[in-house]
Amino acid sequence: MSRxxxxxxxxxxxxxxxxxxxxxxxxxxxxxxxxxxxRRIYTRDDGCCCMCxxxxxxxxxxxxxxxxxxxxxxxxxxxxxxxxxECHAGKTARETSTRQPDREALKHDVPAGExxxxxxx
Ligand SMILES: [Zn+2]
Numbered sequence: 001m002s003r004x005x006x007x008x009x010x011x012x013x014x015x016x017x018x019x020x021x022x023x024x025x026x027x028x029x030x031x032x033x034x035x036x037x038x039r040r041i042y043t044r045d046d047g048c049c050c051m052c053x054x055x056x057x058x059x060x061x062x063x064x065x066x067x068x069x070x071x072x073x074x075x076x077x078x079x080x081x082x083x084x085x086e087c088h089a090g091k092t093a094r095e096t097s098t099r100q101p102d103r104e105a106l107k108h109d110v111p112a113g114e115x116x117x118x119x120x121x
Contacts, residue, residue: 028069028075029075034063037063037080038058038061038063038082039058040077041063041077041080041081041082042058042061042063042082044077044111044113045081045082045111045113046111047061047082048082049061049082049083049084049087050066050081050082050083050108050109050110050111051083051084051087051091051104051105051108052084052086052087054084056082056084056085060084060085061082061083061084062082062083062084062085062088063080063081063082064080064081064082064083064088064091065079065080066079066080066081066105066106066108066110067079067101067105067106068095068101071095071100071101073101077110077113078110079110080110081110081111090104091104091105
């Protein structure tokens, strides 16, 4: 029975470091899809910042999640709006310091827009 040898285990432990969890960054819309989306939301918002209501040029406007992804906000258009650079910076700073959705932002609504599909829940 000298030929009997121990078989090497064929199953390896899974290296969990290689398993990526789906985090908020991966939900982010990027690239050309984002450019088109930004323009569409900008048009819906009549080219105005949704917080201070000032008119902003498209190139100066910022597409923002009213409720940030990290706080459970979605990528649907009812959670997306146009902000000016100043409002966006202020909102982000408040969210970072409180680690909560920005209360100032929640006082403002996302414009319903015309001709956009309305989701009835
Ligand atoms: Zn603004």
